[in-house]
Each structure stands twice: as structure tokens, then as C-alpha cells.
């Protein structure tokens with residue numbers, strides 16, 4: 001097989017798929033097989049499954065002992081696929097797991113179940129409501145009582161937060177009598193994570209027992225009636241990443257989560273929107289509460305004037321870089337969804353040289369901090385409604 005050696009030169013194997021020095025391995029891309037570090041079906045190998053039982057050492061042992069280690073072969077995608085279409089790699093189960101966290105687009109059901117078990121067993125709780133805190137809205141998780149906190153880094157197979165204003169913690173506890181779990185930090189497409197990974201925690205929530213998803217975000221207000229600090233209850237979205245052929249549901253569908261072709265009309269629960277409007281009135285902020293359409297762009301750059309004009313023509317009221325793929329994933333597995341945007345900046349739709357009209361993350365964070373009290377109250381009161389209705 002042909003690959004690149006560590007000097008960048010083309011290197012050729014002995015023709016049966018093994019490199020000359022056995023320095024690249026021989027485990028298949030099959031999930032179960034990857035977990036088994038010693039499995040081998042190579043003719044030259046004495047490892048389990050290998051046909052050369054008389055050989056003194058298995059490929060794995062050769063690698064460990066350094067036997068046959070010549071030049072390091074760096075495989076190319078083509079060379080990896082020469083073994084009957086199976087990708088070969090030489091990794092321990094731990095290495096496979098680490099790579100999955102970095103690269104995996106679609107997490108198998110069993111891995112998500114493992115993560116959910118880690119959380120429910122570790123916390124001793126089965127939450128009913130899941131909350132995703134938007135940029136600067138981490139305080140939504142700080143109102144949770146008797147919290148059990150899991151740092152993302154310590155949760156097996158979990159990605160890590162890389163954005164300021166996203167602490168990277170999962171908080172489980174009680175809010176207004178209900179058991180809730182909150183993500184202090186979400187994953188964005190622009191961080192380099194595929195969409196399925198960005199919204200993988202929603203499936204974890206589902207397998208933890210969550211029935212309601214509350215997704216929050218910081219967004220730019222395109223609707224000219226919106227002011228900075230207003231809250232827009234999402235009643236629909238325009239999925240710009242979907243227009244470009246990207247979806248968190250791409251790839252094989254596992255019907256244990258939901259159907260291959262889920263419908264998305266009525267994604268945002270009308271009852272919860274109406275309750276939130278009522279809550280806004282009792283809080284005396286009804287003039288700052290709107291119901292509108294959100295659109296997610298890939299980011300991390302903010303939009304051009306022409307893009308904002310186009311979005312407005314499409315009926316978009318607020319624009320951000322998240323939430324839509326989480327909502328798609330939640331609806332796919334039949335969760336009830338409530339989502340809102342905190343309008344952290346007004347989007348300019350006319351050309352201007354004024355610097356202060358340009359969006360920036362510092363402003364986004366500052367507005368979120370200023371409005372955290374109102375956002376926390378809205379969330380807490382809605383959780384109370386859900387909990388008391390369930391109890392009655």
C-alpha cells in the first residue's frame with residue numbers, strides 16, 4: 001500500500017496491505033472492532049482473528065515491541081481504503097475514543113447512552129427540563145439549587161467549550177421544584193465541530209430523561225422594532241446552514257432517536273410561547289418581549305449589510321450562530337422546545353462608517369450580563385409553570 005513517510009516521500013507496502021515496517025496498523029473502522037485493540041485479521045498476524053497462528057508475534061505486539069519498525073508511514077486516505085474499503089489504523093481504545101471526541105460527526109446511540117448514564121448515575125438525578133445557556137447567559141444555570149456540576153472535560157466523549165462566555169459545565173439540580181440540567185456553554189459550528197456534535201448534548205439530555213428543551217441565545221436584532229436588551233421568543237427559524245446542505249441529522253439515521261425525515265412545522269411549542277408572553281406581562285416587560293423568526297449562520301464573522309438585508313427580506317427578525325441545529329435534534333427525538341433570543345445588538349441594514357454600529361462579542365457579553373436577571377426570571381417562571389402543571 002502507498003502512503004507518505006515522515007519525510008513526505010511516497011512509501012510502498014509489501015503488497016498485501018501492510019506497510020513494510022508494520023508501522024501503520026490493522027484495525028477496521030468498525031466501531032466494535034476498534035474497541036478491541038488486539039483484533040487482527042491479517043494473514044501475517046498471530047493476533048486474534050489473524051490467520052498466521054504459527055507466527056511468533058501479533059501485529060500489536062510487534063508495534064509495542066518496536067519489531068519491524070522501520071520508517072514511519074503516514075497513511076493517505078487512499079491507502080487507508082485499500083483494504084477492501086475498510087479503514088485501517090493502529091490505535092488503542094483510548095486513542096480511538098480521543099479521536100472520536102475530536103472528529104466524530106455522528107455519535108452512536110450506545111456512546112450517547114454511556115454519557116447519559118455517567119450523568120444520571122453521577123448526579124443521582126433524572127432531569128425533565130434541559131436548558132442551553134446562550135453567550136453570556138451562563139447565569140441561567142446559577143439559579144439551580146443543590147447543583148451537581150460536571151466539567152465538560154471530565155465527561156467521557158464530551159466536546160469542550162472554546163468560546164468566551166461559555167464556561168463548559170453541565171449543572172444538574174432543582175429549579176422551582178423541577179429537576180433540570182443546564183449546559184453552561186454550547187458548541188458552535190464555527191468552533192470546528194460538525195453540527196451533529198454541536199447538538200449531540202441534546203440527545204444526551206433526551207437519554208437522561210429530558211422532555212423539554214429550553215434553548216437560549218444572544219442574537220443580533222434585524223427587525224427594526226427590536227431594541228438592545230429585548231427578548232424574542234422564537235416561533236420559527238430559517239436554517240441557513242440547511243440551505244447550504246448541512247444538517248445535524250446527516251448520516252445514518254438511528255430510529256431509536258427519531259425518524260429519517262422529521263417534520264419541523266410547529267417545532268416551537270405554542271403553549272410555552274403563550275405562557276412566556278403571559279409571564280412577560282406579569283414581569284412588566286411586555287413591551288420588550290417579541291415573538292419572531294431566528295436564523296442561524298455559520299459564523300464566526302458577523303454579517304455584511306447585504307446579508308442582513310437579505311435575511312430581513314426572508315422574514316428573519318434576529319440572527320445568531322446557534323440554536324437551530326439543537327432544535328432540529330430535539331424535535332427529531334420528540335422533545336418539546338422553547339427558545340428565545342436576547343437581542344444584544346441592533347443589526348445595521350444601511351451602509352455607515354460608524355464603528356459603534358459594528359457588532360462585537362464584548363458588547364454581546366455586556367448586554368447579556370445586564371439582562372441576565374430578566375432572562376433568569378423568565379426561565380424560572382416557565383419552569384415553575386411546567387412543573388406545577390405536571391404535578392396537578
Ligand SMILES: O=P(O)(O)O[C@@H]1C[C@H](O)[C@@H](CO)O1
Nearest residue numbers: 134135217218321322361364
Ligand atoms: O451561543 P450563542 O448563540 O448565544 O452565541 C452568540 C453567537 C456567537 O457565538 C456569539 C457572537 O457574539 O454570540
Ligand SMILES: Nc1nc2[nH]cnc2c(=O)[nH]1
Nearest residue numbers: 218219220319320321359
Ligand atoms: N450572527 C450573529 N450572531 C450574533 N450573536 C450576537 N449578535 C449577533 C449578530 O449580530 N450576528
